[in-house]
Amino acid sequence: MDFDALRRHPDLEAPGLAAADAADRLILDESASALAEVAGPPGSVVVIDDAYGALALGAMDAGARGVRVHQDPVTGERALAENAERLGLAVDERPAALPLGAGLLAGARVVLMRLPRSLDRLDEVAGLIATHASTDVRVFAGGRLKHMSLAMNDVLGRWFERVDVTHARQKSRVLVASGPRQGPASDWPRSARDDELGIEVVAHGGVFAGTGVDIGTRFLLGVLGDAVPDAATAVDLACGSGVVAAWLARERPRLVVRASDRSAAAAASAPLTAVANGVGERVEVTRADGLEHLPDASERLVVLNPPFHSDAAVHTGIATHLFAEAARVLAPGGELWCVWNSHLRYRPLLERIVGPTRQVARNPKFTVTASARRAASPLS
Structure with a gap:
């Protein structure tokens, strides 16, 4: 995967602002074996809050097909589409953008996501994954250490039986959640x-x-x-x-x-x-x-x-x-x-x-x- 080929456009572009970073690379590396296990059946991989497409396109480069994505900013959604076109993906091969909800997550076995800075956002997303994804789903949620906190482990622990923490690399880390809990429904909004x-x-x-x-x-x-x-x-x-x-x-x-x-x-x-x-x-x-x-x-x-x-x-x-x-x-x-x-x-x-x-x-x-x-x- 050539991360240097990715752009942020139509989002803000300026010196020092990159379309992919060390956290994206670490998420893909930590999830590599999980992605290999589900590479055959389309629709097994879901990507949430991918900034500009590095995670979704990286998962596809690892063999995932029928990737479903949700990005909160419309500019990120458009950047992913432009980057997919730049990499030569046909329209019917590109990740499908969907609203955050059951349709996005139904049957998902691997979820890749950037950790949001808001604990409320993490709680809503984690609750939806636990409720709608496959019972064997594994969630690889990563970010830059300076934006992470121990409270994120607690939020994921509310919705999943197990939360593992990877070794840090290049000031980034990944939390791996599995075993969705069968508990009360999400109270969002x-x-x-x-x-x-x-x-x-x-x-x-x-x-x-x-x-x-x-x-x-x-x-x-x-x-x-x-x-x-x-x-x-x-x-x-x-x-x-x-x-x-x-x-x-x-x-x-x-x-x-x-x-x-x-x-x-x-x-x-x-x-x-x-x-x-x-x-x-x-x-x-x-x-x-x-x-x-x-x-x-x-x-x-x-x-x-x-x-x-x-x-x-x-x-x-x-x-x-x-x-x-x-x-x-x-x-x-x-x-x-x-x-x-x-x-x-x-x-x-x-x-x-x-x-x-x-x-x-x-x-x-x-x-x-x-x-x-x-x-x-x-x-x-």
Whole structure:
């Protein structure tokens, strides 16, 4: 397997950001004998949270066929498809992307996965594997040591009789789980009420802030009532669990909110949050890379609490991409309302990409700005 041939595109690409790492290689090495045992029957191998295709394509290189995959970010799903094409795989030979659930895992005997940083995500995934995969399933879950914790062993131990730990190599390690427990069903998605905001939050495992409301979003909601009050529609970009979308729809009874997130878990959670707050018919949720599903100059209000990391990589390119998407979709005079950690100093970037930017509110940690989209130049 030529890992150097893999790319991250259409996800963020920059010096120092690789499409495969030592953890991917270790997972494939530790699972080699298990993969050899199931190489014949198609559909025995499932890959979960593969970053850009190294695990799925590596398993196929080891002889696996009919590989099923689930990647949370839509950009990772597309990167895998592009890498499969780059390696010359015919369309009908490529891994099949499926939603996280019974259809993905039914009959699986080997599961390869990158360990998520969220214990909630690990709990939801492990519960689904234990419930739906074959009773002889073996799970090879690996990651970089700096992102692993002993609590991950405990989470896997809740769902599996045995959890083995491999030797570390190149600052990576693999947990091997087997013997799925026959116990209570998974309780995901979960919900909780935020009494201060009067909002019910519903979330799948791994969604940013879970069933809570992060302090940046809470600060933003405190001033969002003044944002383009006569807009007929609004966009909740990088919507997460859908708190902003549900709050806006509740506060403005005639408003339609178009929410989007590249995460499958977020895109599944946001509609549930909307329904739980009685605004499901006015919140439209799309899994998308930015705002690719919306036309240019079509919206007067975009709201954003931008993530500043892509998986484990911290990079300003993520915010730059989202600001550019907001600028493209905003109609002239429309506004992007954004909350950000003050130390990131996004204001010059917002001025350059979107347009004139004013400070709406600031506290010791966060800044809320409103950036007005410039009118198009006659020569543009």
